[in-house]
Amino acid sequence: MSVSTVSTVAADQSVCAPLPVLGRDVTVPLVTGGEVTYAALDYAASAPALQRVWDDVAAYAPYYGSVHRGAGYLSQLSTDLFENARKTVAEFLDCRAEDQVVFTRSTTDSLNLLARALPADCQVFVFETEHHASLLPWRDARVTCLDAPRTPERAVATLEQALAGRDPHGPALVCVTGASNVTGELWPVRELAAAAHAHGARIVLDAAQLAPHHPVSVRDLDVDWVAFSGHKLYAPFGSGVLAGRADWLREAEPYLAGGGASRTVARRADGSVDVSWHESAARHEAGSPNVIGAYAVASACTALTEAGFDDLVARERYLIRKVRAGLAEVPEVRVLSLFGDDAPRVGVISFVVAGWNSSHFAAALSAEYGIGVRDGLFCAHPLVRTLLGGDPQSQGECGAPEAAPGEKSLNAIRVSFGAGTPDEHVDRFVAAVRELVRDGAKWTYRTEDGRCVPAV
Numbered sequence: 001m002s003v004s005t006v007s008t009v010a011a012d013q014s015v016c017a018p019l020p021v022l023g024r025d026v027t028v029p030l031v032t033g034g035e036v037t038y039a040a041l042d043y044a045a046s047a048p049a050l051q052r053v054w055d056d057v058a059a060y061a062p063y064y065g066s067v068h069r070g071a072g073y074l075s076q077l078s079t080d081l082f083e084n085a086r087k088t089v090a091e092f093l094d095c096r097a098e099d100q101v102v103f104t105r106s107t108t109d110s111l112n113l114l115a116r117a118l119p120a121d122c123q124v125f126v127f128e129t130e131h132h133a134s135l136l137p138w139r140d141a142r143v144t145c146l147d148a149p150r151t152p153e154r155a156v157a158t159l160e161q162a163l164a165g166r167d168p169h170g171p172a173l174v175c176v177t178g179a180s181n182v183t184g185e186l187w188p189v190r191e192l193a194a195a196a197h198a199h200g201a202r203i204v205l206d207a208a209q210l211a212p213h214h215p216v217s218v219r220d221l222d223v224d225w226v227a228f229s230g231h232k233l234y235a236p237f238g239s240g241v242l243a244g245r246a247d248w249l250r251e252a253e254p255y256l257a258g259g260g261a262s263r264t265v266a267r268r269a270d271g272s273v274d275v276s277w278h279e280s281a282a283r284h285e286a287g288s289p290n291v292i293g294a295y296a297v298a299s300a301c302t303a304l305t306e307a308g309f310d311d312l313v314a315r316e317r318y319l320i321r322k323v324r325a326g327l328a329e330v331p332e333v334r335v336l337s338l339f340g341d342d343a344p345r346v347g348v349i350s351f352v353v354a355g356w357n358s359s360h361f362a363a364a365l366s367a368e369y370g371i372g373v374r375d376g377l378f379c380a381h382p383l384v385r386t387l388l389g390g391d392p393q394s395q396g397e398c399g400a401p402e403a404a405p406g407e408k409s410l411n412a413i414r415v416s417f418g419a420g421t422p423d424e425h426v427d428r429f430v431a432a433v434r435e436l437v438r439d440g441a442k443w444t445y446r447t448e449d450g451r452c453v454p455a456v
Contacts, residue, residue, distance in 0.1 A: 016311040019303070020051040021234065021420030028370045031443050031454045036370035039425035043232070044181050044348045044416035045374055047212060049296075050234040056299040057236070057292055067291055068260065068282075082291045085298035086281070092301035093226055093243050094217035101243045102281045103294045107208040108133040110227035110242035111175070113284055114204060115140065117252035122171040125162055125201070127155070128382040129182075129338065134175045134206040134227075135382070141173075148386045151339055152188040156195055163199035172201035178210030182380050182387070182414070184320075184348030185339050186210070193222045204244070208232050212418055213316060213346035215309045218244065230297040234304070234419065239293030242284075250279045258286035304419070312419050316347050319417055319426050323349055326430030332356075332437050336387040336412060347417040350378070352388070353437060358411040363452040364441040369432040371425075374414045385410055 027035040040048055060081065065074030067082045086101045095101065104110045115137040118124070124138040127146045135145075144162055149155035159174065166172055174196040179186050189205055196203040204225040207216050211228040218226055225244030231237045254261040254277055261283050264276040277283050304312065324341075327333045332354040337343065353361055362375035377384045388410045415429060444455040 016307065016315050018315075018422045019234075019307055019312075019419045021048040022051060022054055023048050024420065024422075030370060031367045039369075039371040039428050041415045041417055041421070041425060041429055042372050042374050043212070043418040043421070044184075044209060044378075044414060046231045046237070047234050047418055048420055049236050050300060050303050050420070052303045053235050053296050053299045057296050060292070060295060064292070066288060078291050082289060082294055085294040088298035088301055089241055090243065092216075092298075092305060093211075093241075094215075094219050095243055096219060098246060099218065099244050100246045100249060100281045101241060102249065102284050103289060103297075104227075104240040104242055105238060105290075106133075106231070106240040107131075107206060107227045107229040108137075108240075110240050111204070111206065112137040113242055113255045114173075114225060114227070114248075116255055117248045117284075118173065119171040119248065119251075122173060123166055124173050124175060125159065126175045127158075127177075128386065129180065130175065130177055130380070130383075131181050131206065131208070132379045132381070133208070134177060134204075135380075138173075138175070148338060148383060152191070152343075156188055156191045159192055160195045160199070163195065163201055166199070166201075168200055172196075172199070174201050174203040175206065176203065177206045177208075178216065179213065179346045179348070180338070180380075180383070181209050181348060182350050182378050182383050182412075183337050183339075184209070184345035184416070185337065186214075186344045186346070189221050189223065197222070202245070209346060209348060212304075214313060230293060230300065233297065233300045235296035235300040236293065239290055239297050241297065246279075249281075249284060253277075254286060255284040256286040260289070261286035307419065316418065319421060319423070320345060320347055320349070322423075323415065323417075323426050323430060326426075327351060327433065330434055330437050333433065336384075338387070347421070348414065349416070350384075350387075350412045350414040352412050353433075356437075357452070358413045359452040360441070360445055361436065362413050363445055363454070364436055364443070365429070365432055367445075367454045368436075368442055369428065371429050371432055373429075374416075376411050378412075378414055384412055388412065 026038045028038045029035050063074050063077055065078040067079040090101050111134050118141055122141045124141045124143045126135055129148045146158050146162055149158050176192050177187055178189055193203045202224040205223040207226050207228040210216055212233045227242050230239035261277055262275050263278050266274045268274060327335055334352050336350045358375040362373050365371040365373055445452050446455045
């Protein structure tokens with residue numbers, strides 16, 4: 001690493017400190033004896049909750065009440081809090097005045113909701129690089145799955161070519177990720193949105209990996225909808241958001257039928273029921289809503305905004321460079337990438353290690369070093385198989401997942417981090433990778449229920 005690079009890294013480091021998160025002082029046992037502070041480096045799966053979010057939720061908990069239906073003070077307070085959370089999320093996403101913010105359970109739930117709201121005979125275009133949450137929900141539509149592009153420019157050209165061949169009079173939707181959950185690479189969302197709109201299609205952005213790391217502006221990106229999950233945005237599990245244009249949502253049958261979605265219900269003489277549904281976001285929020293979850297998401301949005309994305313992004317880039325530089329010093333490590341080393345990215349890096357089964361390597365990082373990463377195909381099976389070229393790794397059997405026909409087990413290791421990650425965690429990770437590759441595991445491992453675990 002050059003002197004100039006070191007100086008830049010040091011400058012970035014001083015931009016801001018890690019945001020306080022739950023679990024930052026948790027210790028875990030090592031199979032080799034003793035305990036160590038846990039290094040949570042699996043943010044792409046679920047980021048730890050911000051301490052600020054947890055404190056906000058705890059302060060509200062004694063005032064918990066049912067929303068929209070109660071005349072009592074706590075119900076009215078909870079209703080105001082719930083609807084204000086909707087406004088906070090809309091501001092966080094820079095939504096248009098006419099957009100709706102629907103609270104869901106997750107990104108997966110949000111995209112399945114949108115899939116249920118598609119007009120008849122809608123054609124959906126999606127790259128094979130998508131997370132399963134945005135690859136699989138479109139089962140009732142005509143789906144065109146596009147090959148993985150190797151440059152951002154190729155992504156735009158591939159989409160334009162596919163859209164040019166569609167029926168120009170029918171409805172169409174493009175679904176694209178903002179940042180890959182496998183490589184961390186940023187996608188050209190604004191350019192893809194322009195291509196979609198030029199061909200009369202709409203576009204939904206899967207921002208599950210983008211929103212926790214970068215500001216997301218619905219207006220600036222010119223997307224029609226955006227979906228993300230609370231548990232990746234430093235809020236607890238069980239909350240998500242679908243935000244965007246109201247017309248398809250308003251015209252669709254409710255995602256769930258029940259109280260809250262209905263405006264009036266009356267019996268007919270023949271015993272059937274007439275229902276008038278809400279046209280607001282409530283149309284797709286039947287049942288008692290997850291008020292605490294919505295409030296937690298809003299609290300996380302406020303905390304990230306107040307911390308300042310410029311500082312958060314600068315510090316994360318410093319951590320990315322630190323991890324990538326450390327991995328580059330280990331010849332046996334191959335980092336997975338679609339767009340190349342210079343592509344802008346968030347703090348998500350996947351790699352394989354020559355001679356190692358990835359599940360075995362991840363298990364050793366956990367059991368011997370107290371470092372939590374992820375291994376496997378990351379709910380993005382087509383993408384990981386494309387990146388690995390379908391070629392079997394030179395690997396052992398421990399933890400090997402079930403392979404597709406004609407393949408040996410293909411899996412990778414993913415390290416991911418964000419606003420709550422201290423320098424020490426990535427330093428320990430890089431040192432542990434280097435030591436494992438050089439010296440091998442200190443412990444024996446076996447497969448149990450499909451997972452690689454220490455043998456006892």
